[in-house]
Amino acid sequence: MAFTLTVNGKTHVIESSEDTPLLYVLRDELGLNGAKYGCGVGQCGACTVLRDGAPLRSCLAPAAAQRGHELTTLEGLQGPEGALHTLQKAFLAEQAGQCAYCIPGMILAAEALLRAHPQPSEAEIRATLDSHLCRCGSHNRIVRAIQRAAKEMAG
Structure with a gap:
């Protein structure tokens, strides 16, 4: 079942399973490779993104649970x-x-x-x-x- 996410100010239709970790959606479906896979258990911080301005470990966060939130990756952080x-x-x-x-x-x-x-x-x-x-x-x-x-x- 498709759902939408707002990432770096743009709305994206996501085709991945709702329980797919946000990190995989960002990297594999949206091609945003700033967030890295490090430990896979939220302990290293390499996968950190911002959700509504607060840090979120994207390797632990189900992608569909981010609906309605503004997500920012390194690619969206600009001067x-x-x-x-x-x-x-x-x-x-x-x-x-x-x-x-x-x-x-x-x-x-x-x-x-x-x-x-x-x-x-x-x-x-x-x-x-x-x-x-x-x-x-x-x-x-x-x-x-x-x-x-x-x-x-x-x-």
Whole structure:
């Protein structure tokens, strides 16, 4: 049975089974590959997307349960006129992504944090990212990137 989802501001008719994880619908049916399959049990954060502005582990979330919600993937996070978002630019400037597998989820978690707390402390940033795993050891650069983005977004 088909259902619709709103992803990155566009409505899509989804043909997958209603219990298919959102991650698979995003990647396989919509071709949005920003969210990554990491652990498959919601513990690594690589699959994080935003649902109504809040982080959601898409590997655990049934796609059909997202009806009526606004979903945002890394592909939908843009700055003015389609340019890179301030967070994306800050991650590049701080060389925060080594392999970059975890970065889409971290950027989206940071976006939700900055919307709720435009000037977070380092402790708040670290607490937000605590459940996001990065094997490359880029944690300090990731924190600096979020701090940089917060300053730039503040004006």
